[in-house]
Amino acid sequence: xxxxxxxxxxxxxxxxxxxxxxxxxxxxxxxxxxxxxxxxxxxxxxxxxxxxxxxxxxxxxxxxxxxxxxxxxxxxxxxxxxxxxxxxxxxxxxxxxxxxxxxxxxxxxxxxxxxxxxxxxxxxxxxxxxxxxxxxxxxxxxxxxxxxxxxxxxxxxxxxxxxxxxxxxxxxxxxxxxxxxxxxxxxxxxxxxxxxxxxxxxxxxxxxxxxxxxxxxxxxxxxxxxxxxxxxxxxxxxxxxxxxxxxxx
Amino acid sequence: xxxxxxxxxxxxxxxxxxxxxxxxxxxxxxxxxxxxxxxxxxxxxxxxxxxxxxxxxxxxxxxxxxxxxxxxxxxxxxxxxxxxxxxxxxxxxxxxxxxxxxxxxxxxxxxxxxxxxxxxxxxxxxxxxxxxxxxxxxxxxxxxxxxxxxxxxxxxxxxxxxxxxxxxxxxxxxxxxxxxxxxxxxxxxxxxxxxxxxxxxxxxxxxxxxxxxxxxxxxxxxxxxxxxxxxxxxxxxxxxxxxxxxxxxxxxxxxxxxxxxxxxxxxxxxxxxxxxxxxxxxxxxxxxxxxxxxxxxxxxxxxxxxxxxxxxxxxxxxxxxxxxxxxxxxxxxxxxxxxxxxxxxxxxxxxxxxxxxxxxxxxxxxxxxxxxxxxxxxxxxxxxxxxxxxxxxxxxxxxxxxxxxxxxxxxxxxxxxxxxxxxxxxxxxxxxxxxxxxxxxxxxxxxxxxxxxxxxxxxxxxxxxxxxxxxxxxxxxxxxxxxxxxxxxxxxxxxxxxxxxxxxxxxxxxxxxxxxxxxxxxxxxxxxxxxxxxxxxxxxxxxxxxxxxxxxxxxxxxxxxxxxxxxxxxxxxxxxxxxxxxxxxxxxxxxxxxxxxxxxxxxxxxxxxxxxxxxxxxxxxxxxxxxxxxxxxxxxxxxxxxxxxx
Numbered sequence: 037x038x039x040x041x042x043x044x045x046x047x048x049x050x051x052x053x054x055x056x057x058x059x060x061x062x063x064x065x066x067x068x069x070x071x072x073x074x075x076x077x078x079x080x081x082x083x084x085x086x087x088x089x090x091x092x093x094x095x096x097x098x099x100x101x102x103x104x105x106x107x108x109x110x111x112x113x114x115x116x117x118x119x120x121x122x123x124x125x126x127x128x129x130x131x132x133x134x135x136x137x138x139x140x141x142x143x144x145x146x147x148x149x150x151x152x153x154x155x156x157x158x159x160x161x162x163x164x165x166x167x168x169x170x171x172x173x174x175x176x177x178x179x180x181x182x183x184x185x186x187x188x189x190x191x192x193x194x195x196x197x198x199x200x201x202x203x204x205x206x207x208x209x210x211x212x213x214x215x216x217x218x219x220x221x222x223x224x225x226x227x228x229x230x231x232x233x234x235x236x237x238x239x240x241x242x243x244x245x246x247x248x249x250x251x252x253x254x255x256x257x258x259x260x261x262x263x264x265x266x267x268x269x270x271x272x273x274x275x276x277x278x279x280x281x282x283x284x285x
Numbered sequence: 286x287x288x289x290x291x292x293x294x295x296x297x298x299x300x301x302x303x304x305x306x307x308x309x310x311x312x313x314x315x316x317x318x319x320x321x322x323x324x325x326x327x328x329x330x331x332x333x334x335x336x337x338x339x340x341x342x343x344x345x346x347x348x349x350x351x352x353x354x355x356x357x358x359x360x361x362x363x364x365x366x367x368x369x370x371x372x373x374x375x376x377x378x379x380x381x382x383x384x385x386x387x388x389x390x391x392x393x394x395x396x397x398x399x400x401x402x403x404x405x406x407x408x409x410x411x412x413x414x415x416x417x418x419x420x421x422x423x424x425x426x427x428x429x430x431x432x433x434x435x436x437x438x439x440x441x442x443x444x445x446x447x448x449x450x451x452x453x454x455x456x457x458x459x460x461x462x463x464x465x466x467x468x469x470x471x472x473x474x475x476x477x478x479x480x481x482x483x484x485x486x487x488x489x490x491x492x493x494x495x496x497x498x499x500x501x502x503x504x505x506x507x508x509x510x511x512x513x514x515x516x517x518x519x520x521x522x523x524x525x526x527x528x529x530x531x532x533x534x535x536x537x538x539x540x541x542x543x544x545x546x547x548x549x550x551x552x553x554x555x556x557x558x559x560x561x562x563x564x565x566x567x568x569x570x571x572x573x574x575x576x577x578x579x580x581x582x583x584x585x586x587x588x589x590x591x592x593x594x595x596x597x598x599x600x601x602x603x604x605x606x607x608x609x610x611x612x613x614x615x616x617x618x619x620x621x622x623x624x625x626x627x628x629x630x631x632x633x634x635x636x637x638x639x640x641x642x643x644x645x646x647x648x649x650x651x652x653x654x655x656x657x658x659x660x661x662x663x664x665x666x667x668x669x670x671x672x673x674x675x676x677x678x679x680x681x682x683x684x685x686x687x688x689x690x691x692x693x694x695x696x697x698x699x700x701x702x703x704x705x706x707x708x709x710x711x712x713x714x715x716x717x718x719x720x721x722x723x724x725x726x727x728x729x730x731x732x733x734x735x736x737x738x739x740x741x742x743x744x745x746x747x748x749x750x751x752x753x754x755x756x757x758x759x760x761x762x763x764x765x766x767x768x769x770x771x772x773x774x775x776x777x778x779x780x781x782x783x784x785x786x787x788x789x790x791x792x793x794x795x796x797x798x799x800x801x802x803x804x805x806x807x808x809x810x811x812x813x814x815x816x817x818x819x820x821x822x823x824x825x826x827x828x829x830x831x832x833x834x835x836x837x838x839x840x841x842x843x844x845x846x847x848x849x850x851x852x853x854x855x856x857x858x859x860x861x862x863x864x865x866x867x868x869x870x871x872x873x874x875x876x877x878x879x880x881x882x883x884x885x886x887x888x889x890x891x892x893x894x895x896x897x898x899x900x901x902x903x904x905x906x907x908x909x910x911x912x913x914x915x916x917x918x919x920x921x922x923x924x925x926x927x928x929x930x931x
Contacts, residue, residue, distance in 0.1 A: 048842065063570070065680075066568055066680070072570075080837075081835060091360060093366070093534055095573045098458055100364060100368075161470070164469065165467060168425075170420060176422040177435055183430045186434075189425070193427050221425050226423055
């Protein structure tokens with residue numbers, strides 16, 4: 037199939053950037069979206085042009101590196117699918133496809149489709165962990181965890197940290213990302229001692245990093261490749277209120 | 286001496302204690318020198334890589350009080366490729382009361398490695414396995430649990446006990462996030478200096494000791510020299526030498542290879558694991574291969590058409606025209622034979638012209654019988670997410686038509702040679718996880734990679750590295766030292782060389798061609814003739830690369846093709862060494878199958894009298910023959926026997 041892509045090109049963080057149109061010919065419907073860009077880049081290199089920079093690594097939907105807004109939707113048109121798992125069979129011959137980077141104040145563009153997501157790491161640094169230095173752990177079976185809680189914790193922990201939630205949010209909020217980690221660690225008994233400080237510190241770090249506030253728009257969960265549910269934000273808010281109360285008493 | 290290598294002195298000392306194997310690690314720990322806690326923060330340790338091994342090592346060393354500098358090429362330490370491991374992690378907890386023990390895990394691992402691993406290391410790995418589970422649970426890793434709240438286990442990879450802990454099909458992700466969170470906690474406390482989007486391009490060796498690395502900031506292109514009291518490589522495996530593999534696109538051998546060029550021996554490079562259940566290539570655009578969990582073989586039946594060239598749709602091929610070849614050849618284990626055997630059998634039927642799908646490179650994995658027996662609901666409950674993944678990638682519905690699968694490169698057992706302390710032949714250079722060669726011999730068992738990465742990083746390295754550091758202090762090295770300046774200059778010259786060739790072929794086109802050579806001649810089946818040919822082809826292609834490669838852009842910016850050029854240049858040299866290693870090992874063992882060494886019915890034939898050693902190679906220059914040093918392997922506890930799955 038033959039398609040056109042209109043790709044965001046930006047040489048570095050200081051460049052204003054622009055959309056540039058490229059023809060991509062003879063693409064197999066079985067190729068992934070990133071493989072289509074590989075083909076484009078091979079051609080650009082041989083033509084003496086600068087290839088399109090984009091983040092990618094595992095190409096199997098788990099590392100969270102790939103990050104493109106495709107036709108206005110973070111990770112493109114398929115639900116619960118990362119960009120790397122999107123295949124060209126979902127497009128048709130002659131399509132014109134817009135490809136842009138994540139756009140959010142907290143994720144500055146580095147080059148083309150590559151953005152800086154280190155703000156996510158800073159949120160985790162603030163409290164997205166259980167303090168358990170190596171060597172100090174008790175026997176694993178000393179604390180049973182109800183299966184229901186373990187399963188829910190796992191669901192929340194499947195977040196891949198890609199940032200699609202932020203890219204889709206009209207406020208550029210990281211609430212779904214933070215909520216997923218707060219829920220994961222708050223659902224297991226090992227996470228209880230730090231439950232209050234965790235939610236307070238992580239939300240502070242989120243604000244400090246320049247993410248917007250949550251207004252329950254729900255766009256985040258719609259684009260989330262792992263289907264992290266919006267209800268976790270409600271859970272986070274509940275934890276936050278409790279933590280505030282506890283810290284004031 | 287031969288045309289391709291020189292023979293050197295055997296390796297005399299592995300630093301492993303002798304005596305009863307059960308107490309070797311305890312005795313080593315007790316004999317290890319300690320660093321006073323107050324002195325630890327004055328000591329700097331560089332850790333390259335942030336996967337299970339590097340992440341767990343960095344966190345643990347920082348907790349102990351050392352100043353840690355951590356480097357990864359990804360934009361976040363959480364993206365290291367450990368994240369993609371699906372199946373699980375082994376531990377000898379014996380929670381199932383099914384006769385498991387540390388000794389049995391040790392035994393299974395030595396045997397599974399086809400008697401090409403060092404017993405002392407494997408025993409230690411088995412013994413720390415139980416601590417790993419405790420550690421991960423304390424971090425909040427959400428392992429699968431039973432209704433009583435206790436941890437669930439499953440059996441995995443042909444073992445007879447249930448010792449595999451798992452978190453659905455995302456065990457690697459959950460374990461890595463546990464280590465990542467421990468790392469980020471230390472970053473927040475100021476104990477780890479985290480450098481993402483930084484790539485190590487050279488090792489700095491001063492007075493024979495590893496004292497630092499040269500890194501490139503992948504965003505700005507700035508080259509810096511980073512000094513330390515010791516360097517830890519946790520940079521993963523080299524499966525991407527084949528271009529197509531289940532590794533992430535960025536996985537590379539550069540950190541290990543640069544260390545090899547500086548004097549670290551590289552052991553058993555030809556031991557590669559080819560996983561039987563991957564989604565086949567769909568065309569020339571293919572950029573990587575995706576693994577489908579091995580657990581599918583529990584209920585799926587593998588078959589190909591009985592006749593070559595049968596182009597009917599699978600549903601139109603009647604039972605009598607199908608060959609369920611694993612069940613036919615291996616009636617005892619059937620579809621559950623180990624990875625290497627299943628892979629080679631698939632290759633054989635495809636070589637006979639009976640493969641299915643594009644290019645005839647695939648076999649069917651059919652769930653029709655399981656669906657008829659258990660119902661679609663039950664199959665969906667067990668494998669739903671895998672079926673979805675398959676459908677997403679291929680556009681085919683595996684509930685209606687059989688999956689197509691084909692083997693793909695998955696893991697590399699070889700790596701930098703390390704002694705019992707995980708120290709390479711360069712003092713002060715330690716190697717952990719897949720990057721070292723130490724524990725899996727010629728074949729790795731399922732669910733053992735995660736165990737080794739975390740065992741090395743959480744429990745082994747922090748003790749042995751402390752011993753090295755306590756043997757100091759080591760003189761501070763200035764960045765103006767001639768060795769430091771020379772290493773930095775070499776990196777800059779090499780980058781400039783890539784940029785200045787301005788040829789007419791892309792880096793990827795060379796990488797793809799190298800991969801074809803490796804897969805064809807150094808893949809599932811190797812021959813003297815093929816390997817000799819491959820060495821010639823690789824050398825010619827390497828020369829062409831240095832004449833004709835085209836790397837666009839400059840070095841002072843984010844330049845993904847410049848990054849790739851350096852990695853591919855190192856893959857050429859590694860690929861040649863892999864072929865030489867495969868050529869010299871005139872036996873079949875584990876993942877290494879030499880066509881000349883097989884039993885009359887086509888099974889792998891080891892030659893323990895000649896080859897019961899680890900082959901550690903010394904580098905003498907890109908156009909010089911490497912020198913072979915043998916580490917003789919002693920089997921005091923698990924006596925070599927022949928694997929049989931018939």
